[in-house]
Amino acid sequence: MVPNICHFIAGMSPDEEFKFVYYVAAVSAIKINKPKRVNYFYSFEPHGRWWEELKKIKEVELHQVPLPTHFGEKKIIHPQHRADNLRMEILKEYGGVYLDFDTICVKPYARMLKYKFAMGVESEGALCNAVIFSEPKAEFLDLWSEPYAETFKPDGWGEAGVELPFEVAKQNPSKITLLRPELFYRPMWNETHKIFSDLCSVVPKDLYILHFWNKYSKDYTDDIKGFDWAKKNQHTLYGKLLLKFCQFSL
Numbered sequence: 001m002v003p004n005i006c007h008f009i010a011g012m013s014p015d016e017e018f019k020f021v022y023y024v025a026a027v028s029a030i031k032i033n034k035p036k037r038v039n040y041f042y043s044f045e046p047h048g049r050w051w052e053e054l055k056k057i058k059e060v061e062l063h064q065v066p067l068p069t070h071f072g073e074k075k076i077i078h079p080q081h082r083a084d085n086l087r088m089e090i091l092k093e094y095g096g097v098y099l100d101f102d103t104i105c106v107k108p109y110a111r112m113l114k115y116k117f118a119m120g121v122e123s124e125g126a127l128c129n130a131v132i133f134s135e136p137k138a139e140f141l142d143l144w145s146e147p148y149a150e151t152f153k154p155d156g157w158g159e160a161g162v163e164l165p166f167e168v169a170k171q172n173p174s175k176i177t178l179l180r181p182e183l184f185y186r187p188m189w190n191e192t193h194k195i196f197s198d199l200c201s202v203v204p205k206d207l208y209i210l211h212f213w214n215k216y217s218k219d220y221t222d223d224i225k226g227f228d229w230a231k232k233n234q235h236t237l238y239g240k241l242l243l244k245f246c247q248f249s250l
Contacts, residue, residue: 001113001114001115001135002095002096002097002112002113002114002115002116002118002133002134002135003036003094003095003096003113003135003136004033004034004035004036004096004097004110004113005035005036005037005038005039005094005095005096005097006026006029006030006033006035006037006038006039006096006097006098006099007038007039007040007041007087007090007091007094007096007097007098007099008025008026008038008039008040008041008098008099008100008101009040009041009042009083009086009087009090009100009101010022010040010041010042010046010101011042011043011044011045011046012042012043012044012067012068012079012080012082012083012086013044013079013082014044015044015047016044016046016047017046017047017048018046018047018048018050018051018054019048019050019221019222019224020050020224020225020226021101021102021104021212021221021224022050022101022102023050023051023053023054024104024242025099025100025101025102025103025104025105026038026040026054026057026060026101027057028103028104028105028106028241029097029099029103029105030057030059031105032105032106032107032108033097033105033108033109033110035059035096035097037059037060037061038057038059038060038061039061039063039090039094039096040054040060040061040062040063041063041064041065041086041090042062042063042064042065043064043065043066043067043068043082044067045064065086067082068081068082068085068086069082071085071148071149071152071160072149072150072152073149074149074152074154075154076154077154077155078154080215081152081154081161083100084129084160084161087129087132088141088144088145088148091132091134091136091138091141092136092137092138092141092142093136094136095134095135095136095137095138096134097109097113097131097132097133098129098131098132098134099130099131099209100130100131100211100214101214102130102211102212102213102214102217102221103130103131103184103209103210103211103212104209104210104212104238104241104242105208105209106203106207106208106209106210106241107207107208108208109133109208109209112133112179112208113133115133115177116134116135116138116139116140116175116176116177117132117133117134117135117138117139117140117141117175117176117177118132118133118134118176118177118178118179119131119132119133119165119169119176119178119179120178120179120180120181120183120184120185121166121178121179121180121181121185122162122181122185122188123181123188125163125166126158126162126163126166127162127165127166127169127178128162128184128185128211129161129162129165130184130185130211131184131209131211138175139172139175140165140168140169140172140175140176143168143171143172143175144164144165144168147164147168148160148164151163151164180206182204182206182207183206183207183208183209184207184208184209184210184211185211186204186207187237188213189213189215189216190216192212192213192216192217192220194237195210195212195217195220195236195237195238196212196217196220196221196233196236196237196238197220197233197236198236198237199235199236200235200236200237200239200240203237203240203241203244210237210238210241212238224238227242229242230242230243231243
């Protein structure tokens, strides 16, 4: 089984501001899923009000780690690829639930803890690594790691982190459970307006953890400074989630 421990990563580049929405990711995980602990890993310590608030949460343990610099002999350029490297090492050692900081938990994920290893389908040919459930030393992680350095492209994007696990899953279906995209990844990366600006009448019933695609939603999330945003934007999906699940601590 997957231990109920949550892992987040921040600070893969210097001078990173820790946004309110990243804080909400940790708070929602704690409120909705009651993990035994929340590990936050960073290389460069982030800054800002919400990082200081995160430090006050008793369930959160901070871990400063060396900055990932290479996959094999290939230099890592993008901060996102550094996090790709680190999350796999974290899950091998601890097991647990990895969550990107651009997520918000909606419903308890308890039923998914029964798997040995599980990821959600993003689209045809791709498994998104923003949400991962893993036993410690899961076999799938080793199978994914073996061709990683060869597949990795420093100037690319998802070749090793998103497309490769899909190919490994096709060849080793017994080592992974594939979860429907509606659980985490709808709306898609090119539909962030459906998360932050469009009218949302009800929260989708299949949604367990919303991944809101930080790279593509930055123009929205930069404007969300605190809980007041939800009151003014309660017609949106993200506004509804803030109001319903995070009011207790914000």
